[in-house]
Amino acid sequence: KNGKKIPNYTERLNRQYLPPCYMETGAFVISKRIVVTPKTRIGENVDIFEVPEDEAQDVDTFEDLRSVAATLEKQKVAIYVNGNNKRGIGHIYRALEIADEFYSKPHIYYDTNQTDPKVFGITTHELIPVNGIADLFERCKKEKYTVFINDILTTSIDYMIGLKSVLPDAKIINFEDDGEGILKADLVFNALYHENDLPQVKAGEKYYISGKTFMFYEPIKVKEHVKKVFISFGGADPQNYSDRLLRMITNEDYKKIKFVVVLGRAKYNVETLMDYNKWDNIEVLYDVSNMPELMSSCDIGVTSRGRTGYELAMLGIPSISMAQNQREEKHGFVCNENGFTYIGLNPADEIIESNLRMYINLSKESREQFQNKLLSHDLRGGRKRVMSLINGL
Incomplete structure (x- = not known):
């Protein structure tokens, strides 16, 4: 306007909130024969036909051609x-x-x-x-x-x-x-x-x-003593290991240790297990959005042999693991050789608890050895x- 560039909107908003702005593609013009003259093809009554953005690419340069080729070869x-x-x-x-x-x-x-x-x-x-x-x-x-x-x-x-x-x-x-x-x-x-x-x-x-969020977190620093324990058995926990661990850790012997228990979206009886939050040293959470942040605050972990095991390994958290079913027994990574303490499918409570007590009392040096094994695998690439x-x- 008057030789200056001005915006074609009255209020500055994000593009998706502005009225539609059309650009002519020149893809086709349809006119009645009677309006076509040596000077124009356009009559008095004009309307537009909107084409999808990926069909409206104008090819003038090799860069344009590359863009069109990418569109044509796009995966479905x-x-x-x-x-x-x-x-x-x-x-x-x-x-x-x-x-x-x-x-x-x-x-x-x-x-x-x-x-x-x-x-x-x-x-x-x-x-x-x-x-x-x-x-x-x-x-x-x-x-x-x-x-x-x-x-x-x-x-x-x-x-x-x-x-x-x-x-x-x-x-x-x-x-x-x-x-x-x-x-x-x-x-x-x-x-x-x-x-x-x-x-x-x-x-x-x-x-x-x-998970993408885990890529932004470094392995934990091993502390002198275990003060916080992470417990999670994936999204479902069909063996109800969470229930068994929660019953165990209400024992007075664990009152100086903080326990964080995460329940997944497919877990049954969540409301019943949330009642364990009445214990001062137990925090039960459901469907956590930022798992690596929570894990990184803990010193040791207890989990099954699925995805959570890999996540604990990425963060170098020494962990006890157990299988949820016979299929999980075939999962090879979460094993003793790779830095976990694997105690089998549906182990007895005394085996779970004896290993938990052992891990809580492990020296810093022993936990560092476990961590070194866990971190020796490339899980980020x-x-x-x-x-x-x-x-x-």
């Missing part, structure tokens, strides 16, 4: 995941972490017969309920995904053949799968299991995907390795 990603009290919800956490890594927002499917949507917590990702495998396959047929990720535990040959029949051009990636379906997958990541001879199976802790292999398919 789906994730199928289930989690509950029996299966655990580490799958849910991992699926949400993986979803954040793609440039295009994935569709996240879950089976309403197996998964309560509450276990996803608060998320901006698109969650799509399905009623069984047939419903899932019908949706996949319409969407034509280029990448399909399964995080549903063991897959069968039949399931994988059915999935490939509706998505013949998709790359199929499975997580934590020790079923026959791995033979039909393009990639399998089994961070919790031992090495496998199949070329498409990537096993071991170097493929563990940590897994996300990059996994995504590099997926994107390289």
Whole structure:
């Protein structure tokens, strides 16, 4: 205006709160024959046809061409995941972490017969309920995904053949799968299991995907004495280890030790266990948002053999572990050789308590030895390795 640049709005706001601002793409002009003259193609009554932003790219430079190529080659990603009290919800956490890594927002499917949507917590990702495998396959047929990720535990040959029949051009990636379906997958990541001879199976802790927030925390400094104990058995705790530990630590012998007990989204009888907060030295929390902050305030941990074990190892927290089920007994990383004290599946109370007492009384030097073993593993680079292999398919 008058030779000066002025804003095309009256009030300065974030772009999403401003009225729409259109730019002409020149993609097409549709006019009635009678308005077209040697001087104009535009009549008196003009309207616009809005095209999606990714279809409105004007190619004038090689940089523009590169941008268009990226749009044309954009992945269309789906994730199928289930989690509950029996299966655990580490799958849910991992699926949400993986979803954040793609440039295009994935569709996240879950089976309403197996998964309560509450276990996803608060998320901006698109969650799509399905009623069984047939419903899932019908949706996949319409969407034509280029990448399909399964995080549903063991897959069968039949399931994988059915999935490939509706998505013949998709790359199929499975997580934590020790079923026959791995033979039909393009990639399998089994961070919790031992090495496998199949070329498409990537096993071991170097493929563990940590929560993003853990990347910002350094390992704890080992103190002279144990003053605070972290206790958590994942999102479900089907063996009810939390209940057993809470009963133990109400003993007068532990009154000088602070205990932090974290319950997950799929845990039953949460309200009953919250009553233990009446003890001065016991804090029971539900669905903690900043787990690494809480863990880092503790000196030792007690956990199962799933995701939480890896998180404690990343922070160098000496820990006792026990398996939740026979499948967890096959998880290789959380073991004595790697710096944990593993006491098996469903150990007796006296075994749990004797190990807890031992850990509370361990010298600083002994806890430092445990920490050195825990920190000798590269658990921070897994996300990059996994995504590099997926994107390289």
